[in-house]
Structures are given as C-alpha cells and as structure tokens.
Amino acid sequence: MNYSRVYALFLLSVFLTSCRQNQTNVPKDNIKSEIKDIGPNIMVRNIKKGRNGTILIAGPNNSSFGDVFRYDPSKAGEKSFTNLSSKIGSHIFWDVLEDRRGNLWFTTTDSGVYNYNGKTIQHFTTTEGLANNRVTSVYEDKAGSIWFGTEGGLSRYDGKMFRNFTSPNTPLFYKEGHWNNDIHTILEDKTGKLWIGTRGDAFVYDGKKFTTLIHKGEPFLDVWAIMEDRKGTIWLSGYNGFKVGRTGGLYRYDGSTFTKVSERGAYAIIQDKKGNIWTTGPVNPANWTVQALSRYDAGSLYSNEPLVTEIRSGKSFLGLSEANDGSIWFGDATGVYRYDGKTITDFYNKEGQKKYIIDTKQSVVVWQGSMLLGGWEGTKFLGDGSNTGDVDLVKGELLIENRHLMGGAVEVDMNTIEQKFDDQRQHNKLPPFFDVKKFPVSTFVITKVETGNDGNTKVPNDGSIKVTTEGNIKVTGNLTMEGITKAVTFPAKMHFKDGMDGTVEVNGTLILDRTDWGIDYGSEKHFYQSGDAILDDVKFFMKIVAKK
Numbered sequence: 001m002n003y004s005r006v007y008a009l010f011l012l013s014v015f016l017t018s019c020r021q022n023q024t025n026v027p028k029d030n031i032k033s034e035i036k037d038i039g040p041n042i043m044v045r046n047i048k049k050g051r052n053g054t055i056l057i058a059g060p061n062n063s064s065f066g067d068v069f070r071y072d073p074s075k076a077g078e079k080s081f082t083n084l085s086s087k088i089g090s091h092i093f094w095d096v097l098e099d100r101r102g103n104l105w106f107t108t109t110d111s112g113v114y115n116y117n118g119k120t121i122q123h124f125t126t127t128e129g130l131a132n133n134r135v136t137s138v139y140e141d142k143a144g145s146i147w148f149g150t151e152g153g154l155s156r157y158d159g160k161m162f163r164n165f166t167s168p169n170t171p172l173f174y175k176e177g178h179w180n181n182d183i184h185t186i187l188e189d190k191t192g193k194l195w196i197g198t199r200g201d202a203f204v205y206d207g208k209k210f211t212t213l214i215h216k217g218e219p220f221l222d223v224w225a226i227m228e229d230r231k232g233t234i235w236l237s238g239y240n241g242f243k244v245g246r247t248g249g250l251y252r253y254d255g256s257t258f259t260k261v262s263e264r265g266a267y268a269i270i271q272d273k274k275g276n277i278w279t280t281g282p283v284n285p286a287n288w289t290v291q292a293l294s295r296y297d298a299g300s301l302y303s304n305e306p307l308v309t310e311i312r313s314g315k316s317f318l319g320l321s322e323a324n325d326g327s328i329w330f331g332d333a334t335g336v337y338r339y340d341g342k343t344i345t346d347f348y349n350k351e352g353q354k355k356y357i358i359d360t361k362q363s364v365v366v367w368q369g370s371m372l373l374g375g376w377e378g379t380k381f382l383g384d385g386s387n388t389g390d391v392d393l394v395k396g397e398l399l400i401e402n403r404h405l406m407g408g409a410v411e412v413d414m415n416t417i418e419q420k421f422d423d424q425r426q427h428n429k430l431p432p433f434f435d436v437k438k439f440p441v442s443t444f445v446i447t448k449v450e451t452g453n454d455g456n457t458k459v460p461n462d463g464s465i466k467v468t469t470e471g472n473i474k475v476t477g478n479l480t481m482e483g484i485t486k487a488v489t490f491p492a493k494m495h496f497k498d499g500m501d502g503t504v505e506v507n508g509t510l511i512l513d514r515t516d517w518g519i520d521y522g523s524e525k526h527f528y529q530s531g532d533a534i535l536d537d538v539k540f541f542m543k544i545v546a547k548k
Contacts, residue, residue: 032342040336040347043318049098051102124162165205193205233252238251252302263285267317268280268319276296278296355399355400363396363546365392366391393411397410410443473492514536
C-alpha cells in the first residue's frame with residue numbers, strides 16, 4: 001500500500017470537510033514591533049526553558065543543517081545569544097533539553113543525540129543502543145530518566161543504558177507500516193503516566209502497557225503537542241474521527257471525557273503563569289499554510305467556546321515557551337520572537353541590508369600566473385611554470401540582506417604582492433605582472449549577485465526553505481586595476497560560519513585577461529615575437545572573511 005498517497009487522501013478529505021465550517025473572526029492584540037539583529041534567523045522548531053532564566057532554542061539555521069542557541073537575559077546585545085552546538089559540527093538539530101543536573105541534550109535527525117556536561121561531549125547513536133538516529137524530541141521524567149522520541153520508537157536512558165519501546169500497539173488506523181514508531185512528543189502527567197504523540201496513533205504508557213487514546217471509537221492521529229495544565233487536564237492537538245468526516249483541532253481531557261476546544265491545531269501548547277493557554281500551529285488543521293500564535297483566555301478555558309486572541313498570524317509557527325519574566329517566546333520559519341504583552345521583538349531583521357566589515361587579517365587573496373609552454377627534462381614534464389603571489393586587503397565591506405550577498409566593495413594593496421616559487425629554475429621565475437609603483441591600490445565594487453534561483457534573493461515566507469540562502473553564487477562587479485575599470489563575473493561560495501550571521505566567509509575564484517588592463521609583459525599574444533610567453537589569464541583565489 002502507498003502510505004504517502006493514503007495520507008494525502010486523508011488530508012484532502014479533511015480539508016474538504018473543514019472548508020464547510022465557519023471560522024469565526026478572532027480578536028487581535030494591538031501590538032508594536034521592534035527589531036534586534038542578534039538572533040538566529042531561520043527555522044526555530046523547539047524552545048525550552050533552561051537554568052537561571054535562560055531560553056534554549058533549537059532548529060535548522062539554514063537549508064541543510066542547524067544549531068542550538070542559548071539566550072541569557074542577564075547579558076546584553078549579541079552576547080546574550082550563544083551557539084551551543086558549534087563545537088559539535090554541522091547536523092540537523094531538532095530539539096534541546098537542559099536536565100536537572102545541568103547537562104544539555106541535543107537531538108538531531110541525522111546523527112542521534114549529543115550530551116554536553118559543560119566539559120565533554122558524548123554522542124549516542126544506535127551503536128550505543130538508541131532506537132533510531134532520527135530523533136525529534138527529548139524529555140526528562142520525574143525519576144531523572146531521559147526519553148527520546150525517534151523515528152524507530154521510544155528510547156529511555158537511565159544514565160547507563162538504553163531501553164527501547166517499539167511497536168507499542170497494533171495501529172488502529174494505518175494498518176500497515178510503522179507510523180506508531182515515529183514519535184512527535186512525550187509528556188509525563190502528575191500521576192506518572194507518559195503521554196506519547198506519534199505520526200500514527202497516540203498512546204498513554206503506565207509503566208507496564210501502552211493504551212491507545214480513543215475518542216468516539218477512533219484513535220487520535222498525528223499528535224504533535226500534548227500539555228497538562230494546573231488542574232491536571234490534558235490538552236492535545238491531533239486528528240480524530242476521520243471515518244465520519246471530522247477534522248483535527250485542539251482537545252482537552254478531564255480524565256474521563258475528551259472535549260474539542262477549537263478547530264485550531266497546535267504544533268506546541270503551553271500554559272502561562274496567568275493560566276492562559278498558548279498554541280502555535282495551523283488556524284485550520286486542514287490547511288497548514290495558515291498558522292498563528294494564539295492565546296486562550298484563562299477564564300474561558302472550560303467553556304463551550306473559549307475566548308481566543310490571535311497574537312500573530314502567518315504561514316509557519318513552531319517552537320513555544322514562557323520565560324521567567326512572563327514573556328512568550330515563539331519560533332517560525334524566519335527566526336525567534338519574544339512577546340511581552342505589548343511588543344513583539346524580532347531578534348533578526350528580515351528587512352534592510354546589514355553591513356559586514358571585512359577582516360583584513362583573516363582574508364586572503366592569492367594570484368596565479370603560468371607560462372604558455374611547459375618545461376621539460378627529456379620526457380619528464382616539469383610543469384607550466386605556475387607562480388603564485390599573495391596580496392593584502394586594505395579595507396572593505398559586504399552588504400547582506402536575508403543572508404544573501406547584495407553588494408560590497410574592497411580595496412587591495414598592490415604593494416604587498418609576494419611571489420612564491422616552487423623552485424628556483426629559470427623557467428619558473430616570472431616577472432611581476434603589476435605596476436605597483438604607479439597603481440598601488442586596486443578596487444572591486446559588487447554590482448550584482450545571482451543565486452541558483454534565477455537571481456531571486458527573497459526568502460519564502462510560507463514556512464518552507466526553498467531558496468538556498470547560502471551557498472553557490474555568481475558575483476558581478478567593477479574591477480579597477482592599473483587605472484582601468486572593467487566589469488568581471490566570477491563564481492563564489494558564501495557561508496555563515498557561526499550560524500547567527502555574526503561572521504560570513506566568501507570563497508571565490510576570478511579568472512581575468514590581464515591584457516584588458518594593459519598588463520602586456522610577456523603576453524601570449526606576442527609569443528612569436530618574444531619566444532617564451534606568459535598566459536594572459538591570471539587566476540585570483542579569494543577567501544573573504546567579514547563580520548557584522
């Protein structure tokens with residue numbers, strides 16, 4: 001059976017049913033906005049409380065890999081964010097936890113789990129006993145055991161070894177396949193029972209057996225969020241009653257009865273200090289392209305129609321947590337935000353260009369020239385007489401918007417050229433190409449940058465990551481050398497080194513015909529008149545490091 005097709009039909013049926021339902025207009029707060037250019041700027045999947053009032057933030061920070069950050073409110077400016085995963089390397093980090101001992105746990109969907117105790121890093125995979133290396137959730141129970149939700153079932157780690165729970169019950173809806181083992185979320189309630197949301201059925205585990213969550217004769221499916229409020233009521237979001245055409249939404253369970261609270265679904269659910277319930281996720285579970293940060297008023301939670309306020313709407317809302325000061329932190333496909341009841345703070349500016357100053361000490365430009373003819377000793381080829389030279393940068397800047405290179409300029413000190421020879425034989429010694437006494441400085445000004453998306457440098461706002469926001473690019477600009485200015489184009493690769501836009505590195509290779517700038521010495525064009533000749537093409541290898 002083709003499960004992806006079945007699932008698509010399931011969603012289509014749900015969508016058609018929900019289109020007939022009237023979504024009432026909900027009130028919206030009068031909110032101000034402010035921007036602080038210091039935080040992660042792409043997909044924030046999970047937000048958790050850390051120790052001492054800190055906030056932990058996990059999720060991919062570019063189109064391929066991810067990072068885990070810690071926000072410390074006691075520190076100001078850019079120092080308030082720390083990249084916790086930078087020493088581990090590039091992985092798709094999905095969730096984060098700081099346990100009661102102060103150990104940090106990072107889950108990945110490509111490399112299992114990492115544990116950092118402040119000094120050393122431990123790596124756990126299936127080799128160490130983990131159920132699966134794709135891990136999307138981490139949870140600490142009251143006994144101090146760490147639970148992991150993987151694509152291959154539940155794993156419990158007691159500090160010494162893993163115990164895995166796979167195929168807990170026979171699927172009630174998806175009769176074939178392993179969707180019950182694809183774990184989304186884990187929660188321990190006040191009685192010690194574990195509530196588990198999966199891509200298939202949802203379960204409760206009492207320490208001995210798994211019980212499938214049933215409402216009106218059918219299981220809850222695709223449950224992403226489960227939360228227990230102060231009264232012991234369980235809140236969850238999922239699909240139920242597919243056979244009779246019901247849609248998904250937000251439900252509460254009082255110990256005996258499930259009640260549908262709202263058509264709105266939830267990727268995450270929390271209760272704040274005032275008793276309000278907050279959710280991120282789809283306004284209508286049948287159409288995940290319309291999502292919101294929503295607040296359910298504490299005084300109306302148990303009424304038939306709780307009062308819902310839509311704080312912010314858009315196309316993707318994910319991680320959710322409350323800070324010690326009562327502010328609400330939430331993540332989406334473009335970064336992390338904080339709402340204090342009046343103002344939403346965006347910790348990364350999505351609009352406008354940002355200036356990055358080139359670090360002239362870390363940046364390097366190397367040029368290479370070669371002879372037209374190779375050197376020989378009998379039948380042994382000695383090479384083409386290639387010669388390289390270094391040159392220092394005087395100053396420069398790059399203009400970045402939405403993690404895209406938009407412009408910039410650089411000045412090169414031609415007096416700093418150093419020739420480096422592979423050997424000292426005559427055929428390998430090349431005369432200087434440049435008249436550095438007359439023209440001591442060369443400049444390059446960027447006029448155009450193209451990406452692999454037909455030059456489109458806009459990041460999508462639909463919650464997906466379709467545009468490679470860093471990677472291979474094509475740079476065009478005006479190069480002024482030897483007093484002559486001409487347009488040049490060259491390939492380059494851009495990379496944000498720390499995942500927070502603090503440092504960017506651009507590597508490129510420019511090949512130019514030196515005679516276009518009047519540098520004719522030993523030109524191959526005059527080969528028949530001069531005998532030996534130097535190739536007209538000169539390569540410039542560039543590593544440009546710039547900081548915000």
